[in-house]
Amino acid sequence: MIYIENLTKKYSDKTLALDDVSLGVERGEFVTIVGHSGAGKTTILKMITAEEIPSQGKVFFESTNVHDLRRGEIPKYRRKIGVVFQDNRLIPNKTAYENIAFAMEAAGRSDHEIVADVPEILKLVGLDNKLWNFPHELSGGERQRVSIARAVINQPELIIADEPTGNLDPINTFDVIGLFKKINEMGTTVILTTHNKGVVDLIGNRVVTVEKGKIIRDDKEGKYVL
Amino acid sequence: MNWINIKRVSKAGFISFWRNGMTSLSAVLVMFISLFIVTSLVLGSALSQSIIDMLKEKVDINVYFKTNVTEEDILALQEKISTLPEVKDVSYTSKEEALEGFKERHKDNSLILSSLDELKDNPLGAVLSIKAKEPSQYEGIAKFLEEDGVSISSDGSGIIDKVNFYQNKLVIDRLSKLIAATEKIGFSISLVFAIIAIIVTLNTMQLAIYTSREEISVMRLVGAGNWYIRGPFIVSGIMSGFLASLLVLIVFYPITIWVGSRTADFLAGINLFNYYTQNFFEIAIITMGVGILLGGISALLSVRRYLHI
Ligand SMILES: Nc1ncnc2c1ncn2[C@@H]1O[C@H](COP(=O)(O)OP(=O)(O)OP(=O)(O)O)[C@@H](O)[C@H]1O
Ligand SMILES: [Mg+2]
Numbered sequence: 001m002i003y004i005e006n007l008t009k010k011y012s013d014k015t016l017a018l019d020d021v022s023l024g025v026e027r028g029e030f031v032t033i034v035g036h037s038g039a040g041k042t043t044i045l046k047m048i049t050a051e052e053i054p055s056q057g058k059v060f061f062e063s064t065n066v067h068d069l070r071r072g073e074i075p076k077y078r079r080k081i082g083v084v085f086q087d088n089r090l091i092p093n094k095t096a097y098e099n100i101a102f103a104m105e106a107a108g109r110s111d112h113e114i115v116a117d118v119p120e121i122l123k124l125v126g127l128d129n130k131l132w133n134f135p136h137e138l139s140g141g142e143r144q145r146v147s148i149a150r151a152v153i154n155q156p157e158l159i160i161a162d163e164p165t166g167n168l169d170p171i172n173t174f175d176v177i178g179l180f181k182k183i184n185e186m187g188t189t190v191i192l193t194t195h196n197k198g199v200v201d202l203i204g205n206r207v208v209t210v211e212k213g214k215i216i217r218d219d220k221e222g223k224y225v226l
Numbered sequence: 227m228n229w230i231n232i233k234r235v236s237k238a239g240f241i242s243f244w245r246n247g248m249t250s251l252s253a254v255l256v257m258f259i260s261l262f263i264v265t266s267l268v269l270g271s272a273l274s275q276s277i278i279d280m281l282k283e284k285v286d287i288n289v290y291f292k293t294n295v296t297e298e299d300i301l302a303l304q305e306k307i308s309t310l311p312e313v314k315d316v317s318y319t320s321k322e323e324a325l326e327g328f329k330e331r332h333k334d335n336s337l338i339l340s341s342l343d344e345l346k347d348n349p350l351g352a353v354l355s356i357k358a359k360e361p362s363q364y365e366g367i368a369k370f371l372e373e374d375g376v377s378i379s380s381d382g383s384g385i386i387d388k389v390n391f392y393q394n395k396l397v398i399d400r401l402s403k404l405i406a407a408t409e410k411i412g413f414s415i416s417l418v419f420a421i422i423a424i425i426v427t428l429n430t431m432q433l434a435i436y437t438s439r440e441e442i443s444v445m446r447l448v449g450a451g452n453w454y455i456r457g458p459f460i461v462s463g464i465m466s467g468f469l470a471s472l473l474v475l476i477v478f479y480p481i482t483i484w485v486g487s488r489t490a491d492f493l494a495g496i497n498l499f500n501y502y503t504q505n506f507f508e509i510a511i512i513t514m515g516v517g518i519l520l521g522g523i524s525a526l527l528s529v530r531r532y533l534h535i
Contacts, residue, residue, distance in 0.1 A: 075452070078449035103448040105454070106445070
């Protein structure tokens with residue numbers, strides 16, 4: 001599904017963030033990317049979402065070369081991907097409901113679908129009583145669940161999660177990882193980054209280890225070795 | 227962009243305008259000041275134009291004829307003058323009318339009246355009053371009257387006693403200069419202030435939207451199209467402009483009453499408040515149009531900066 005070929009990324013200040021990285025992710029997989037801070041995990045994800053342009057190499061989504069997309073085609077491409085961040089990146093002056101509704105509106109879904117689906121997805125992540133709360137009125141774990149709900153609402157083919165548990169306590173971490181596993185079991189491909197050994201063990205799937213911009217391990221069965 | 231999107235974008239714009247209370251308020255205030263300046267300039271230039279028109283109306287030159295000149299000769303000259311392109315109007319006052327007017331003006335002065343009665347003949351000549359389209363054209367008209375063959379009777383003698391252009395020359399020259407200067411200075415001042423207003427508004431908008439850049443990047447990541455992201459900001463900008471122009475139109479009521487009552491004498495009968503209410507419709511359209519354009523365009527320019535990639 002995602003094919004990264006010989007990807008090198010030098011940021012404008014000459015930092016070599018990725019150094020000739022190749023990685024393939026198949027449909028339905030749950031891939032965890034681990035590595036020290038600054039290893040290049042976020043940079044890999046930004047390449048997939050077309051937020052950054054590679055210095056060398058290519059990224060394919062199925063048969064589409066992501067960085068050959070014209071500007072006008074990028075929004076449509078991004079709707080195939082749901083994204084979750086460590087700091088959740090909810091829109092601060094929109095309520096939980098509106099944050100999710102916005103993603104649906106952006107994807108051109110009807111008002112009817114929005115009214116039906118938003119409460120349902122919020123119920124699924126256990127927030128059916130917080131529909132009209134603003135992000136600053138929610139706890140970190142609750143915010144993260146809203147952002148997961150937003151990521152999955154349009155039934156994307158791929159979920160990208162950059163340290164989704166980075167700010168959460170163990171119990172919330174457990175819940176959130178449980179949500180990702182459920183999403184993956186329903187058939188959505190998930191790519192997730194973390195530095196938390198507990199999270200890796202919890203997921204127990206393929207683990208890709210990155211160090212200094214290179215992939216140094218690719219284990220089929222969850223192992224955290226650093 | 228279809229109907230449902232327009233509806234969603236407008237709604238989002240209204241909501242974010244409301245929720246970003248302080249930011250929206252400061253945008254409205256800045257635009258209020260800009261629009262206040264723009265409207266003052268519009269009002270000021272319209273007013274000075276009507277004062278100038280009024281002054282122009284008051285200026286003319288008179289041609290006094292010798293007493294022995296026949297009416298036909300004068301009317302023939304009137305005919306010639308009125309074909310000049312610079313001339314707006316020529317009016318003829320006969321000897322008798324001139325005498326009537328003179329008596330009327332001096333009806334309290336028995337000495338003048340009695341001495342007039344002693345004269346057998348009417349001592350006054352006929353008069354042609356000439357109004358030019360522009361004050362600067364009087365000189366040309368005066369010259370035309372001096373040309374050979376222009377003011378000559380059928381028997382070949384000169385018919386004009388005197389032309390009062392030369393007494394009025396100073397006033398006419400000053401007025402011409404004043405008009406030219408007012409137009410030039412007025413235009414430059416308006417231009418400078420309009421540019422300042424645009425720059426200040428643009429900066430305020432940019433600041434307001436700068437605080438939303440994180441939000442914009444999130445919107446992009448959930449796959450929102452460019453117009454879907456820009457739209458609400460533009461709607462908010464338009465709302466700020468609309469509210470600011472409403473405020474300006476309201477505030478001008480007391481201001482024009484106050485200024486009007488203080489300057490009515492000096493402005494020779496033109497009352498600013500009456501002027502404002504009589505031309506309210508045009509002024510409102512200009513102010514709102516400028517407000518909406520200013521708000522919408524500065525929001526568009528500002529949000530474009532954060533929409534790359
Ligand atoms: N926009 C940028 N401009 C310049 N350098 C950058 C930029 N973004 C990241 N880098 C650098 O690229 C390297 C990789 O960064 P990246 O964010 O991918 O690391 P990471 O593995 O996600 O780290 P962390 O676990 O701390 O999130 C780092 O050295 C970082 O300083
Ligand atoms: Mg990172």
